[in-house]
Amino acid sequence: MAETLLVEPDSAFINDVMASGGADLKKCFQCATCTSVCDLSEDGLTFPRRVMIAAQWGLKDKALADPGIWLCHNCGDCTVNCPRGAKPSNIMGVLRKEAIKAFSFPKIAGTMVSEAKYLAVLFLLPILIFGTIAAIELRHPLVRPYIYAEVFPASILEPLFYAVSALAVLGFAVGVTRFVRAMRAAGVEGRILPALAPTLVEIITHRRFMKCTANKDRYLGHLLTLCGFVGLAITGTSVGIGTMLDLMHTPLPFLSGWKLFANLSAGVVLVGTVLLIGDRMKSPEKWNDTTYFDGFFIVVLAGVVATGILSELLRVAQSAGLMYSVYFIHLVLIFSLFLYAPYSKFAHFVYRTVAMAAARDAQLKAGAVTTQSVNA
């Protein structure tokens, strides 16, 4: 006899998924076309069908703990081939958003970042902080050459951003711990640390993105965004530590290696994010209720880089009014990008890495078979 499974549907979760971009969830009749056509879904950890039924039945813990939702790269092949129009790739996107929200710490942050109605509040906080700093510093007249430290001194920005980063790291640490616990409770046994290095190689080379068919246009945009972002993270961190240890002094000369590398990285991110946003814009039929969630991250990221490049140019032009205003926006956006990272789409980088590592290890251990020969 088959074991008995008592299903206790979380109807609020079902309604949540259906209301936030997964309206067609119930159309799925479990034919498994989606799993068959998906080039990313492999034996041992198949998706999306398994996740679809968990979501349909309101098995929230099971659905959100499933690494499959992160192994999915939103290629859209499942949605193109779905015989029922259930749009599995949209559902996977909604579940990723739901997972980030469900594992968030503090919970209120997860709710505020995922819902459009709190957008003004999210930006109000950094606006007040940087507005106050500027108001205090602008009591003295500005002198040429204008430098940003005049209005936004490093002595204030440094501890502020360390604090913001610490909060983001804490948010991520608690979130990931919750996610890993949930995976373990759901029976996913793959270890994460041993598989981390090959997983990061897989991520940076975009091997999984290359397998996408229906939505392959995102490959280049995402690759540029990720690579450029890694470049910026390396320079940002190095220069931050360098200035703190008094080894470097900003603004760095234009021809210094760091400066060139940072500008190149920024350019790469800008091109990448513009491509990604353009890809979304050109097919409005793909828009759904996760567009806000995804859009918040990509627009803030694009904004950070665009205002960063603009600030640099305006500093060279020495147009005081404009350069401080743009830099103000730049700071507000950076602050938002980092503080809200564990609760925005940004978090997909961390959750996806963890899930991919766990899946890789689990599949290696299980010796998953994807090809069987029948005596042909």
Place this chain on the structure above:
Amino acid sequence: MADARSSNGKSILVIGGGVAGLTTAIEAAEAGCQVILVEKSPFLGGRAVSFSLYFPKLCPPTCGFEINFRRIKNNPRITVLTQAELTSLTGAAGDYEATVKVAPRFVSEACTLCGDCAKACPVERPDDFNFGESKTKAAYLPHNMTYPAAYVIDRSVCPAGCKACVEACPYGAIDLNQGAQQKTFHVAAVVVATGWAPYDASKISNLGFGRFPNVVTNVMLERMAAVNGPTGGKILRPSDGKEPASIAFVQCAGSRDENHLPYCSSVCCSASLKHSTYIRSLYPDAQVTIFYIDVRTPGLLEDFRAKVATNGHLKLVKGKVGKIGEDPQTHDLWVTVEDVLAGRKTTQRFSLVVLATGMVPQTEGLPQGLPRDEFGFVTDGAPGFIGAGCVKRPEDVASSVRDATGAALKALQSAVRSAHHG
């Protein structure tokens, strides 16, 4: 010209000479009604006459059709027009005027099926009865159960000025100058029994039909299994003519799919089970796997499923096939599927893949304004129009016969009503 008896309002017109149309025509005529039976192809019997066996009894179509053809032959009330199409219909329920265009067959009733014309004929044409898997001469007999029993000349492929068949015919049965005829009838009711066509499998791009030679459709397999088919009753791989060692059936190939046919075609599950019995009797060691969403064998067909499923070489796997690839060397096929019940995703090698394609209602050339449902199937509702068989809903032969008997009664009622009031 209108028949004297058919202008008294008691005639009915039946469009389509397949199982449903034949049944309607015979039942109505045997109840005393005048019937004009119009068939587009040169023979009666429709799709069903091309089958190897019927499920669930696994009997050949020969016996049923033999009896029906005899009933037609013996019944003076039925006018059979093959290669004929309705070109216009005017009037109203109870009193329609139907114009039918009859294309020339070029061979008269004097034909004895000796075949000398085909032997003499210098050109070939693809045999659409076998889905182009074989060829016939331009002078051909569609199949060995052809009724009316006479050869046909496909003039579209005749070389200019060729008279080889005319000269070869010992009975003077061939007249290449025969022209099309126009006939007019007054009828009380029209029974639409135009049947179905298999869904065009090349539209299901992910399943490889048309790209991979060893991906065939269920109707093609049916012809291969038929003794009068292109392979003489053997199921062989189109790429190399070899016997397949492993065969996959892909259920719902197009059906229950809003990208193709949103409805269930209802017969494909039973048909694939039936096909597995063909393979079992031909190649007892061949491995057969049927990939399905749900095995839909309603009513008594459930017993058929249970009986067939006892075959140890038959596997039923729940999971729809979404992807088929090909090994370019061997032309074997890679079938990727998630086995839903086992929770595994596998890619398995098969030597032949059969797509269980569904039924599309054939409504081309029917009068405008005939009520249809959202999928194109004919629905009842227009006075004087009665649907019968697969043009109304996807169904098997037995259901078509029952449906057609009901349609005959409705047509009779129309004819009787119009005779009383007309």
